[in-house]
Amino acid sequence: MFKVNRNYLKLPGSYLFSTIAKKVAAYKEMHPEKEIISLGIGDVTQPLAPAVIEALHSAVEEMSRAETFHGYAPDLGYEFLRKAIAENDYKERGVQIALDEIFVSDGAKSDSGNIVDIFSEDNIIAVTDPVYPVYVDSNAMSGKTGEYIQEKESWSKVIYMPCTEENRFVPEIPEETPDIIYICCPNNPTGTTLKKEELQRWVDYANEKRAVIIYDAAYEAYISEEDVPHSIYECEGAKTCAIEMRSFSKNAGFTGTRLGFTVVPKELKAADGTMLNSLWARRHGTKFNGAPYIIQKAGEAVYSDAGKAQTKEQIAYYMNNAGQIRKELSAMGYTVFGGVNAPYIWLQTPEGMKSWEFFDLLLEEANVVGTPGSGFGPSGEGYFRLTAFGSAENTTKALERIRAL
Numbered sequence: 001m002f003k004v005n006r007n008y009l010k011l012p013g014s015y016l017f018s019t020i021a022k023k024v025a026a027y028k029e030m031h032p033e034k035e036i037i038s039l040g041i042g043d044v045t046q047p048l049a050p051a052v053i054e055a056l057h058s059a060v061e062e063m064s065r066a067e068t069f070h071g072y073a074p075d076l077g078y079e080f081l082r083k084a085i086a087e088n089d090y091k092e093r094g095v096q097i098a099l100d101e102i103f104v105s106d107g108a109k110s111d112s113g114n115i116v117d118i119f120s121e122d123n124i125i126a127v128t129d130p131v132y133p134v135y136v137d138s139n140a141m142s143g144k145t146g147e148y149i150q151e152k153e154s155w156s157k158v159i160y161m162p163c164t165e166e167n168r169f170v171p172e173i174p175e176e177t178p179d180i181i182y183i184c185c186p187n188n189p190t191g192t193t194l195k196k197e198e199l200q201r202w203v204d205y206a207n208e209k210r211a212v213i214i215y216d217a218a219y220e221a222y223i224s225e226e227d228v229p230h231s232i233y234e235c236e237g238a239k240t241c242a243i244e245m246r247s248f249s250k251n252a253g254f255t256g257t258r259l260g261f262t263v264v265p266k267e268l269k270a271a272d273g274t275m276l277n278s279l280w281a282r283r284h285g286t287k288f289n290g291a292p293y294i295i296q297k298a299g300e301a302v303y304s305d306a307g308k309a310q311t312k313e314q315i316a317y318y319m320n321n322a323g324q325i326r327k328e329l330s331a332m333g334y335t336v337f338g339g340v341n342a343p344y345i346w347l348q349t350p351e352g353m354k355s356w357e358f359f360d361l362l363l364e365e366a367n368v369v370g371t372p373g374s375g376f377g378p379s380g381e382g383y384f385r386l387t388a389f390g391s392a393e394n395t396t397k398a399l400e401r402i403r404a405l
């Protein structure tokens, strides 16, 4: 008789966005006449840029002829794409990344979930609280988080680093020493960032403790302030302690097209000298069979002059929404954070309302869907996330409805 992976049975609750989808579906069924605006899930709405579409078409054309047909992609990804990444994302910022340190994938969600494969279950994991749920759940699924403590809403082998208004949402070095530290910057959900010196402090700490930082830079393209690093490798010593993940989803609208990459420097070694680069290469080659050729060509086009200009416009469009949400909510008396270097606005719920209470209020009275902060961790209680990924029209309309509450 087969047995299931019992780690799955220990997972608390259901996945946040499934719960939201169910609540919204139930409301729609009761009120089919209502028009609901979603500023909830972090998904883009602008179509793919013309340069990307053009690259897709011509890659499809290549696939139709025997001489230019492509089968399985190389393990690490096509060199044309890894070169474009090394050149544009790193060399231009003064960082040297070798081509065999870049692993092309189908996105940062799978990479951040899969990276747990190369670590032992004996590690202590540190995450910010609130946190992108994938980091903790993927560790829990492979039995790396210890026991779930119901009354604390936390796992015994996970250190939760509270990020609140008091510390400007910047995680502080915890009392207990972690082995694996997850940092998402710009942050989902709080929309906040670490300045260079703040990130450098984490890099120095990780090197001193021989810990590894898993750095999720999915929102790198939204950084507008000068002193915020775009890559963790801009910090001195990061190559001996950090893995960086990137995605084409939020900077170029590939959420449905799927493309991302992970950088694992060769200098990054465990205490016994094992190179994490070799382990990840082995894992990648065994359990992943490459992102599609046509999508990698589309990714390459993001780095063309036209691609850069067009995706920059898309980001400006979303950040215009972000600015509007920030400005108008502030004028209504809300306390808001984020929305400057990220497409997320993190607001305090009014009058100390619980996050889910505010969710229900917004859904029922304004027909606007957002994301309750408590879904991202205990410190998210009393906060609420709105995204700037809607259309400008819907963003304006949603704000009018919130004003009328």
Ligand SMILES: *Cc1c(COP(=O)(O)O)cnc(C)c1O
Pocket: 042, 106, 107, 108, 109, 110, 132, 184, 188, 216, 218, 246, 247, 248, 249, 250, 254, 255, 259, 260
């Ligand atoms: C959207 C997002 C990703 C990227 O996901 P993809 O799988 O590349 O679409 C990664 N990390 C965070 C924190 C995100 O919000």
